Amino acid sequence: MSLTRRKFIFLLPAAAVAWKYVLAGTPESAPNYQTTKHWWGMLMDLTRCIGCGNCVRACQAENGVPDGYFRTWVERYHVADWHMENPRVDSPDGGKSGFPGALGAGGKNFFVPKMCNHCVDSPCTQVCPVGATFESQDGVVLVDPKYCLGCRYCVQACPYGCRYLHPEREVADKCSLCYHRITKGLLTACTENCPTGARQLADLKNPADPIHEYLKTHGVQVLKPHLATGSKVFYNGLDGSVR
Amino acid sequence: MKGHNDAEHLFRLVAVFAAGIVIFLALRGSLVPRSFGQYGPYRGDALGEIASRPISYAGYQVCETCHSDVSELKHTGKHAHVNCEACHGPLAKHADDPASVVPVKPDPAKLCVRCHEANQAKPRSFPQIVAAEHAGDVNCRQCHRPHHPDFGSGAGK
Numbered sequence: 059m060s061l062t063r064r065k066f067i068f069l070l071p072a073a074a075v076a077w078k079y080v081l082a083g084t085p086e087s088a089p090n091y092q093t094t095k096h097w098w099g100m101l102m103d104l105t106r107c108i109g110c111g112n113c114v115r116a117c118q119a120e121n122g123v124p125d126g127y128f129r130t131w132v133e134r135y136h137v138a139d140w141h142m143e144n145p146r147v148d149s150p151d152g153g154k155s156g157f158p159g160a161l162g163a164g165g166k167n168f169f170v171p172k173m174c175n176h177c178v179d180s181p182c183t184q185v186c187p188v189g190a191t192f193e194s195q196d197g198v199v200l201v202d203p204k205y206c207l208g209c210r211y212c213v214q215a216c217p218y219g220c221r222y223l224h225p226e227r228e229v230a231d232k233c234s235l236c237y238h239r240i241t242k243g244l245l246t247a248c249t250e251n252c253p254t255g256a257r258q259l260a261d262l263k264n265p266a267d268p269i270h271e272y273l274k275t276h277g278v279q280v281l282k283p284h285l286a287t288g289s290k291v292f293y294n295g296l297d298g299s300v301r
Numbered sequence: 302m303k304g305h306n307d308a309e310h311l312f313r314l315v316a317v318f319a320a321g322i323v324i325f326l327a328l329r330g331s332l333v334p335r336s337f338g339q340y341g342p343y344r345g346d347a348l349g350e351i352a353s354r355p356i357s358y359a360g361y362q363v364c365e366t367c368h369s370d371v372s373e374l375k376h377t378g379k380h381a382h383v384n385c386e387a388c389h390g391p392l393a394k395h396a397d398d399p400a401s402v403v404p405v406k407p408d409p410a411k412l413c414v415r416c417h418e419a420n421q422a423k424p425r426s427f428p429q430i431v432a433a434e435h436a437g438d439v440n441c442r443q444c445h446r447p448h449h450p451d452f453g454s455g456a457g458k
Binding site: 247 | 334337340341342343344347348350351352353354355356357358360361380382383384386387388390391415416418420421422423424427
């Protein structure tokens with residue numbers, strides 16, 4: 059086949075489209091990582107959480123989260139007998155230094171670690187006026203700090219309270235599911251440091267990931283399911299009193 | 302009377318519109334980052350920038366390449382599923398340069414109770430103690446090895 063000038067010019071747009079696909083799916087810093095091959099989520103097994111605060115400390119050390127702000131935190135619940143609607147909840151310093159004492163005598167007591175739910179239909183992404191927050195192709199809700207204006211729309215929109223305005227950089231900040239770690243094949247800092255396996259990173263696109271068997275065989279719930287945000291943080295043993 | 306030249310003002314109109322479109326495209330080209338829209342309505346380069354941040358926790362796989370003796374001991378005991386840095390702290394710098402960055406050994410008096418101090422909100426099946434009643438001021442390591450904590454395993458790794 060002879061390639062005339064005319065044919066070549068006709069091929070240029072197709073080549074441009076093809077090149078775009080070559081570029082897509084490969085963030086520069088992690089050359090072997092393909093964004094289209096993963097779909098990240100997290101499993102929280104509340105029957106294992108001991109409220110040690112390791113995840114909170116690890117997250118702050120890994121991500122440079124300022125004191126008093128949290129990308130992940132642990133709450134302690136106390137439900138007195140039948141008072142499902144009115145649980146007592148505390149989270150001293152995000153649970154970073156553990157939970158001394160008791161919230162009340164008797165009743166039901168348990169810990170609930172919380173973090174960004176990396177929603178499929180995330181309210182925070184929908185309200186961003188400049189495209190600074192987005193859901194990546196591998197299912198992680200991220201903030202582009204260079205593009206964020208600091209308008210706080212997303213902080214208000216998140217129904218789980220998972221976002222804050224970084225006090226120094228004055229841009230929205232949140233859990234990135236340790237994107238700089240998972241793209242290198244590492245676990246998130248919180249998962250790596252959870253001593254009981256209460257947190258488990260899950261790749262929902264990987265058929266060999268134990269998450270699939272787990273979801274099939276356990277009574278799993280997401281937080282605030284009535285909001286239909288498409289949360290990908292799954293809780294095992296979630297009590298109805300958890301808000 | 303000379304007839305109206307309709308075409309001329311239409312040409313001017315087109316010229317004004319064309320100039321406007323050119324200015325818009327030029328501004329758009331210079332203000333919108335090149336990677337915007339590469340994967341979706343956001344800056345595609347942001348993914349690479351976020352992914353290239355440095356790590357603090359090396360991950361247990363890295364620890365085990367050198368400290369295989371400790372990991373073998375640990376994998377036979379109750380702490381098999383507790384990763385190294387959960388107790389030893391972030392040590393990616395130590396992994397990069399083991400000679401000059403030497404980690405500090407954790408203090409058992411503070412470390413062990415962080416998980417094992419009794420609390421009514423902890424799962425019943427999790428081994429818990431009231432430290433003051435359990436051993437008083439005796440260091441945990443007098444009786445338990447941190448990497449293999451069965452009772453009576455004595456002071457050691």
